[in-house]
Amino acid sequence: MxxxxxxxxxxxxxxxxxxxxxxxxxxxxxxxxxxxxxxxxxxxxxxxxxxxxxxxxxxxxxxxxxxxxxxxxxxxxxxxxxxxxxxxxxxxxxxxxxxxxxxxxxxxxxxxxxxxxxxxxxxxxxxxxxxxxxxxxxxxxxxxxxxxxxxxxxxxxxxxxxxxTIDELTQISNRRGFSALAHHALNLCKRMNKPASLFFFDLDFFKEINDRYGHAEGDNALVNFSKILKESFRESDVVGRLGGDEFVALLTNANQTETQLILNRLEQVLKDFNSKQTDRGYDIVYSVGMVEFDPSRHHSINDLLVEGDRLMYAQKREKRSKEVISS
Structure with a gap:
């Protein structure tokens, strides 16, 4: 059999x-x-x-x-x-x-x-x-x-x-759908003692895209970034849009080497996308907070989201500080 x-x-x-x-x-x-x-x-x-x-x-x-x-x-x-x-x-x-x-x-x-x-x-x-x-x-x-x-x-x-549970614009999981999927995925990782990592993304200069090119183009940027995420991450990863220009991805059963390979693939896919869209007038750029799942500290998916959000904004502030210094 x-x-x-x-x-x-x-x-x-x-x-x-x-x-x-x-x-x-x-x-x-x-x-x-x-x-x-x-x-x-x-x-x-x-x-x-x-x-x-x-x-x-x-x-x-x-x-x-x-x-x-x-x-x-x-x-x-x-x-x-x-x-x-x-x-x-x-x-x-x-x-x-x-x-x-x-x-x-x-x-x-x-x-x-x-x-x-x-x-x-x-x-x-x-x-x-x-x-x-x-x-x-x-x-x-x-x-x-x-x-x-x-x-x-x-x-x-x-x-x-x-x-x-599906985001109408991007056709990936919305906050409710992501939370439900991620909750079950984390429980599986706990039970099977597998690693997991959360990535909290926020698009840089998204307000400027809306202000300069209009909300329809802003929607295009959101749709394109969701496609970039789906292409870069594995089928076994949970990808979602929390709202606005905030996206998340939960990697399950991936060690540090595999995680880095996925991030490298994301950077390459994004670089290729930006290089082929020269007539668009802007590049898609993001800030990200990365959190490794620790069952002793993260008792729910919300704990991961809170920490990922904090780390993402820390990266965004650091970028802005460097821009001010260089100018």
Whole structure:
């Protein structure tokens, strides 16, 4: 039996899922209806809306199965979230990854599986809409398209939960979304004794950009900086906009060398961006406060934010002092 691998962004993926506050909640008609539709349209005995937690898969809707969760180690959905499209096993007994899986040998005796990943607005795959049959089968191209459509509908229902945590302008996490994700990520780091660091960014001369070029250009600067951050940091890092021109990034499971490499990449990406935008009239420049997570001093994400904010302003004041001296 093949145990499913973990995605590279597993810390953020689990934090995103848990920030939805949907695990272990009561059944909801909107999800049950989609699972019933899938079960009926495809003529399968089992259809699930499955959410893949750290060590389990939990079913928000479970049509045709009497249990509400299973171990992730033996799950098919744990494999499905590793890809971007439908994960299909036409006949489990012919597949070396699954022929001796307990879910194949015992109830529900899976012979066919097809699961489409459920992707929320920040691009994270939190689970699947999946079909299970006790007989081997293959989905046609038309069937696959229908399953994708149903999966997108299920993802939209999950997204409605998450939308309140996304910054409308930059499409990255807002303060509420960042705090929820970072809270879970820090708890994971504590439990697994992994390092974490917070970076508190503030754009320099942002008021001048708004005053000289207008608020639309100021918005462009914010959007561009959010893209620069997403390109520079890893998928496993939590990036957010707190408001105005303040941005944050939480690095998890990165030692000092890896952290420095990420900062070097950020500087290079920003340098390349500024050099290619010579007709814009200004460069994007930032100040940053960097804080290493210390469980003995930082009891919450807010403690990290307060210290990062203080260090960022200290750097900004130092820059201004040097500008005054040089002038």
């Amino acid at each position: 093949k145990v499913p691998d973990y995605p590279e962004n597993e810390d953020v993926r689990v934090a995103t899922l848990r920030s939805l506050s949907i695990l272990d909640t009561e059944p909801e008609e909107r999800f049950d209806r989609l699972a019933r539709i899938a079960k009926r349209l495809f003529g399968v005995p089992i259809a699930l809306v499955s959410l893949v937690d750290m060590n389990r898969q939990w079913f928000k809707s479970c049509q045709g199965l009497a249990v509400t969760e299973m171990s992730r180690d033996i799950s098919f959905c744990g494999h499905a979230i590793l890809g971007n499209d439908i994960f299909m096993i036409a006949d489990t007994l012919e597949d070396e990854r699954f022929y001796d899986n307990p879910l194949v040998l015992n109830e529900p005796r899976i012979r066919f599986y097809a699961g489409v990943p459920l992707v929320v607005p920040n691009g994270i795959k939190v689970g699947t809409l999946c079909l299970i049959d006790r007989e081997p089968r293959i989905l046609s191209d038309e069937d696959r398209e229908l399953l994708r459509d149903l999966g997108q509908m299920a993802a939209q229902e999950l997204s409605s939960v998450q939308l309140a």
